[in-house]
Amino acid sequence: MSEIKKIKNLKEFSTSADRFEGANLLCPGCAHSIIVREVLNATNDDLILSASTGCLEVCTAVYPYTSWDASWIHIGFENGSTAVAGAESMYKALKTKGRLKQPDRNPKFVSFAGDGASYDIGFQWISGCMERGHNMMHVVLDNEVYANTGGQRSSSTPIGSSTTTAPAGRVSYGEQKNKKDMVAIMAAHGIPYSAQVAPNKWKDMVKKIQHGMEVEGPVFINAISPCTTEWKFDPKDTMHITDLATDSLVFPLYEIIDGHELNITYRPKDIVPVEEYMAAQGRFKHLFKDEYKYLIKEWQERVDAKWAYLNRREEARV
Amino acid sequence: MAFDKMELKDIEVWDGNFAAAQALRQCQIDVVAAYPITPSTPIVEGYGKFKADNYVEGEFVMVESEHAAMSGCIGAAAAGGRVATATSSQGYALMVETLYQASGMRLPIVLNVVNRALAAPLNVNGDHSDMYLGRDSGWIQLDAYCPQDAYDLNFIAFKVSEDHGVRLPCMVHQDGFMTSHTAQGVHTLSDDVAYGFVGDFKPMNDMLDFEHPVTHGVQTEEDWHFEHKARQHNDLMTKVLPKIQTAFDDFEKLSGRKYNIVESYDMDDADVCVICMGTSVETSREVATEMRAKGIKAGVVGLRVIRPFPFFEIAEALKNVKAIATLDRSSPNGAPGMLFNETAGALFNTQARPMLSGFIYGLGGRDLTKAHLVNIYKELQANVDAGKVTTQLQQFIGVRGPKLAFL
Amino acid sequence: MAKTGWDEFEIGAMLRTFDGKIDDIAGTIQENRAYSQNSSFSASVSDWRIEKPIFSKDFCIDCQFCWIYCPDISIISRDKKMIGIDMDHCKGCGICVEVCPTNPKSLLMFPEQADEEAELAKWPAKQAKEK
Numbered sequence: 015m016s017e018i019k020k021i022k023n024l025k026e027f028s029t030s031a032d033r034f035e036g037a038n039l040l041c042p043g044c045a046h047s048i049i050v051r052e053v054l055n056a057t058n059d060d061l062i063l064s065a066s067t068g069c070l071e072v073c074t075a076v077y078p079y080t081s082w083d084a085s086w087i088h089i090g091f092e093n094g095s096t097a098v099a100g101a102e103s104m105y106k107a108l109k110t111k112g113r114l115k116q117p118d119r120n121p122k123f124v125s126f127a128g129d130g131a132s133y134d135i136g137f138q139w140i141s142g143c144m145e146r147g148h149n150m151m152h153v154v155l156d157n158e159v160y161a162n163t164g165g166q167r168s169s170s171t172p173i174g175s176s177t178t179t180a181p182a183g184r185v186s187y188g189e190q191k192n193k194k195d196m197v198a199i200m201a202a203h204g205i206p207y208s209a210q211v212a213p214n215k216w217k218d219m220v221k222k223i224q225h226g227m228e229v230e231g232p233v234f235i236n237a238i239s240p241c242t243t244e245w246k247f248d249p250k251d252t253m254h255i256t257d258l259a260t261d262s263l264v265f266p267l268y269e270i271i272d273g274h275e276l277n278i279t280y281r282p283k284d285i286v287p288v289e290e291y292m293a294a295q296g297r298f299k300h301l302f303k304d305e306y307k308y309l310i311k312e313w314q315e316r317v318d319a320k321w322a323y324l325n326r327r328e329e330a331r332v
Numbered sequence: 333m334a335f336d337k338m339e340l341k342d343i344e345v346w347d348g349n350f351a352a353a354q355a356l357r358q359c360q361i362d363v364v365a366a367y368p369i370t371p372s373t374p375i376v377e378g379y380g381k382f383k384a385d386n387y388v389e390g391e392f393v394m395v396e397s398e399h400a401a402m403s404g405c406i407g408a409a410a411a412g413g414r415v416a417t418a419t420s421s422q423g424y425a426l427m428v429e430t431l432y433q434a435s436g437m438r439l440p441i442v443l444n445v446v447n448r449a450l451a452a453p454l455n456v457n458g459d460h461s462d463m464y465l466g467r468d469s470g471w472i473q474l475d476a477y478c479p480q481d482a483y484d485l486n487f488i489a490f491k492v493s494e495d496h497g498v499r500l501p502c503m504v505h506q507d508g509f510m511t512s513h514t515a516q517g518v519h520t521l522s523d524d525v526a527y528g529f530v531g532d533f534k535p536m537n538d539m540l541d542f543e544h545p546v547t548h549g550v551q552t553e554e555d556w557h558f559e560h561k562a563r564q565h566n567d568l569m570t571k572v573l574p575k576i577q578t579a580f581d582d583f584e585k586l587s588g589r590k591y592n593i594v595e596s597y598d599m600d601d602a603d604v605c606v607i608c609m610g611t612s613v614e615t616s617r618e619v620a621t622e623m624r625a626k627g628i629k630a631g632v633v634g635l636r637v638i639r640p641f642p643f644f645e646i647a648e649a650l651k652n653v654k655a656i657a658t659l660d661r662s663s664p665n666g667a668p669g670m671l672f673n674e675t676a677g678a679l680f681n682t683q684a685r686p687m688l689s690g691f692i693y694g695l696g697g698r699d700l701t702k703a704h705l706v707n708i709y710k711e712l713q714a715n716v717d718a719g720k721v722t723t724q725l726q727q728f729i730g731v732r733g734p735k736l737a738f739l
Numbered sequence: 740m741a742k743t744g745w746d747e748f749e750i751g752a753m754l755r756t757f758d759g760k761i762d763d764i765a766g767t768i769q770e771n772r773a774y775s776q777n778s779s780f781s782a783s784v785s786d787w788r789i790e791k792p793i794f795s796k797d798f799c800i801d802c803q804f805c806w807i808y809c810p811d812i813s814i815i816s817r818d819k820k821m822i823g824i825d826m827d828h829c830k831g832c833g834i835c836v837e838v839c840p841t842n843p844k845s846l847l848m849f850p851e852q853a854d855e856e857a858e859l860a861k862w863p864a865k866q867a868k869e870k
Contacts, residue, residue: 028803028816031768036812036828037782043832047810058765060542062411074779077556078740080547080754081779083764083772085539087410088549089433093403096395097549100365100407101539103391107362108413108540110334111389115535116542139403142396216807242832250833250848253808438751499750537753543762547754547777559745560752566745 016120018224019058027220030055033083039073043249045239045256046070046155048213050126053153053235056223060084060121062101066094066131069162070155092136098125099148122227123150129170130160133194144203144232151226151233154196157241165244169194174309175297177244182300187309192316200234201270208234209269209279214256218267218279225269238265246296258291263321264313268328276327288314335389340520348482348511351518352418352444352504353378355486357387358526362413362533365393365404369423370456371508372446376418390414398423402430402443409439409501410548412538414490416441420508421448424462428469434501435470436564437548440493441501442486443471447610448508449696457697458508460609460661463638464670470564472502472572473638477595477613479516482506484589487521490530491579497571499536500564505638507610509697521587529586568640576637594645595634598624599653602631604712607646607671608659609635612693612700616659619705628713635671646678655687655712655721661694668726668739687715690726698730740776768817780828784811788831790848793855794824795862799845805835821845842866 021027033054040047046069054061061084065071071088074081089097102123108114125143127136132154140152159177160166167177171189176182180189201208206229211219219237226233240255242248247255259265260280267280289310292298301309338357346354353375356364366376376394383392391408395401398419409415419427424445434441447463449455467473474489476482485504493502506512521529537546552560573593580591597617599605606616613634623630633649635642650656656679660669667673672690679685691708694700708729715721724737749755754777761772774780801821806814813829815822824835836846843863 024803024807025801025819028806028819031765032812033764034812035778035780036825037779037784038811039784040810042787042810042830043834044810047812048808051810051812052807060764062539064407072551075547075550075754077550077552077560077752078748078754078777079779079782080550080756080777082547083545083756083778085542085545086547087407087539088551089403089406089437090429093400093430096400096403097407097410099393100363100404100409101411102407103363103365103393103404104408104411104413104415105540107389107391107408111362113413114540115538119542121540121542138396139400142400146393146395213808248833250837252810252832252834253838436751437753537749537751543760545756545761545764547756548751550752550754552752555742556752559743559748562745563748563750567750 016059018228019056021056021220024216027055033061035081035083038081039076040069041243041249043242043252044069045213045241045252049155049237049239052213052216052219053124053223056220057122057227060119062098062121062123064088064094064097064125066125066127066136067091068128068131070126070128072162091131093139094127094131095125095136095140095143095152098123098150099143099146102148102150123148125150125152127152127154128162129154129156129158130168133169133196141203144200144205144234147231149230151235153235153237155239156236157239157244158193159241159244161241161244170196173313174301174306176300187301187306197234197236197270201273204273205234206231206272207269210265210267211235211237212256212260212265212267213237214253215260215267215280222269244297247294251294255294258286258294262286262288262291263317264288264291266321266324268324274332276324278324278328288317336386337523338387340522342520343517344520345515346479346483346518347513347515348476348479348506349374349446349513350378351479351483352486352506353382355483356416357382358521358523359414359486359490359530360390360527361416362390363393363405363408363415364390364417365395365401365408366417367395367398367401367419367423369398369420371448371458371512372418372420372444374512375444375446398426399430402427402434405441406430406434406437406439409434409441410437411540412535414494414533416443418444418446420446421450421462425450425465428465431466431469431471433549436560438499438564439501440499442489442493443501443503444486445503445505446508446512447505455696458510459695459697461663463505464662466503467639467670470500470568471639472500474502474504475609475635475638476504476506476511477611477634478511479514480518482511483518484583484587484591487526487529488576488579488583488591492572492575494533495575496534496536498567498575500568500572505610510611519587519589525586529583572640573637573642591636593637593642594649595636596649597632597634599631599633599649601629602653603629603716604655604709605631605633605650605653606657606659606705606708607633607635607675609638610661612659612661615700615702616705619702619709623706623709628709630709641674643678646675647682650679650686651682651684653686655715657708657712658688658690660690660692663695664692687721689715689721689723691729692726693729700730704729783827784830785827788829788851790831790833791826791851791853792824792829792831792833792835792846793849793853793858794821795845795859797862798841798843800841802840804838804840805846808834808838810834
């Protein structure tokens with residue numbers, strides 16, 4: 015077992031030597047990159063990485079350039095998790111057979127994928143990886159939309175968001191369905207660790223990633239990744255939007271251990287109204303018309319109910 | 333050694349599936365990621381039992397679909413080790429996306445394909461529809477005619493596929509049920525001899541070399557994509573057949589069993605011949621011999637290597653023949669048929685340019701009988717006698733209803 | 740990188756990040772790494788910028804907020820100190836300025852053509868807190 019990297023504070027964290035490079039092609043202000051950096055910098059161990067097709071993938075490995083300093087693989091849209099599972103299986107096999115070139119290493123296996131590649135098209139592959147118990151971590155860069163292809167709805171898109179395939183129009187307020195609770199579904203696999211993280215709460219993120227890397231078995235991480243392009247906000251405001259998401263409890267931060275034990279890991283001092291979170295983004299602009307304001311109210315109620323549920327779960331220790 | 337070796341008799345009674353499973357065991361695969369599907373399931377089951385009985389040391393990952401099976405194989409192969417799996421039909425069809433990814437990333441993976449029809453309508457029996465589906469996927473495709481071939485060709489597959497001058501994935505095809513579930517005497521190699529032939533896996537561009545990180549599976553657009561595809565095609569066209577020939581030669585020295593890129597049978601003085609694949613080759617050989625007793629100089633050309641297509645070897649094998657029948661066991665769905673087209677292409681610029689007619693047969697496991705072949709040879713002889721093709725160019729054989737012929 | 744012919748690159752479109760061997764990547768800071776021409780570290784996106792950040796170290800408290808939240812690995816921190824901006828990789832998003840907590844800010848956005856020395860010379864003074 016390798017030692018967990020000591021990261022007491024941000025100054026100490028800033029001594030990390032990044033293993034993800036600039037001059038990638040992600041949009042200015044993209045949160046994907048911030049999340050990836052926080053995940054990668056949480057450990058000094060070697061990494062075997064994958065990305066499913068999506069923004070992260072098409073922006074970090076366009077021939078003849080790679081932005082990855084650790085071994086990385088992309089196969090397709092749906093199977094990035096299984097690519098890493100295959101590599102992890104090979105690691106186990108070569109370890110058993112004594113054929114690892116550097117047998118003293120303790121590599122971590124991490125697959126990154128967007129919400130489209132995780133909640134939708136890659137759902138079965140991730141479920142398979144979680145069920146089989148690979149020693150790997152799947153991280154969803156959840157921007158609640160197919161951003162790479164221009165903003166189509168996914169099953170992570172929240173109600174009322176205007177997307178290119180569920181646009182707001184004369185008779186529609188945009189996306190009609192509620193966001194899928196992926197963390198609950200993954201936790202239901204009985205995996206040792208699943209959690210929601212947000213890049214603004216870097217310390218919470220690092221703690222969870224480190225825990226996830228230390229436990230034996232599959233780990234599922236859902237990271238909110240505000241998308242300047244599709245959520246329609248100024249690139250400079252990425253962290254502000256993330257703050258609003260976590261502090262309005264639209265995106266609560268919690269963890270589920272062994273599929274059942276739920277802990278809330280961040281309780282905002284001042285809870286921000288959901289309306290404030292929505293007002294900061296163009297994708298919800300149309301909801302501020304009189305006829306749709308009930309949706310904002312409903313959303314607030316949903317967020318309150320979810321928060322109450324999470325609190326009950328935490329209290330009940332089940 | 334943490335795993336046990338298995339004592340084999342010189343000749344074992346194995347079906348094609350078990351022969352393939354035994355070959356995989358002897359090659360000491362590092363990762364098998366697989367999903368069951370009829371009729372290839374017993375390969376996976378057999379391998380699983382070897383694992384359960386400690387005859388296998390590598391990882392055996394039973395995934396949730398064939399797409400995931402090949403995805404896992406790709407990840408494992410990129411990580412750097414020996415990788416294999418097996419599938420058929422719909423599973424193969426589900427895998428197609430990843431077949432292209434495996435070959436494009438130049439990863440040596442051996443895929444045992446137990447050929448089966450493609451739905452709809454659903455059918456579990458053997459034909460070559462799945463095999464044809466993958467023929468543009470950039471894999472090497474070897475074809476077994478019997479359980480012995482299915483065993484031997486697996487060793488050839490690893491030897492060629494993993495060669496650093498090749499690094500292309502390889503399929504070993506066998507006919508569903510007719511080969512996969514038909515037990516025959518199979519001459520074996522001992523575990524040590526078999527492994528010695530294939531040799532230790534030599535990693536290349538391996539992700540698990542932490543001192544040399546690699547990026548696999550990049551995006552290339554119009555400024556690079558063509559060059560990468562051209563490189564892959566070049567290597568298929570120029571590097572693979574010589575390696576296969578060398579592997580065949582080495583294998584003959586080891587086992588006494590001789591394989592050829594194109595398997596010619598009684599072709600030296602043949603006037604007429606059929607070209608076919610799989611179990612039909614053996615049936616055709618039997619009929620050809622019988623036709624000779626009846627005064628028709630019949631021969632058989634079997635394709636041992638489907639991809640890369642042995643263009644010149646086929647032309648060479650057919651240079652003296654007068655009339656040829658191509659036997660395609662896949663619905664051509666609006667075209668003459670793969671073997672017809674490829675053979676025509678190989679012969680078009682030759683001097684002899686023999687007569688060519690095509691037959692569609694055996695879909696969904698329908699038997700190709702000796703009587704069918706007798707008729708084909710007779711028709712070919714009639715063509716020779718008339719100096720022209722006397723039938724339509726594409727005929728269906730063995731199908732009920734009015735005679736079906738086109739072109 | 741030059742657009743080479745079909746026979747001049749590694750098979751499988753595989754890329755290597757570093758020239759030769761690297762023993763401990765996480766323990767090797769960027770300036771000590773032998774990046775290959777295929778690492779995007781060797782490339783520049785400076786022409787994406789319309790505005791650029793300028794860093795004034797006079798007020799910086801080395802909190803490292805800019806380092807952690809920079810999406811482009813463009814805040815250069817060494818030995819827990821913010822020492823500058825990697826202008827080859829900065830896309831000018833402005834997050835670093837937004838998250839800077841000092842008064843006045845230690846990072847501000849300026850038009851790409853702005854002269855750094857001139858801007859530093861007229862850096863804003865500390866603002867009185869609004870009551």
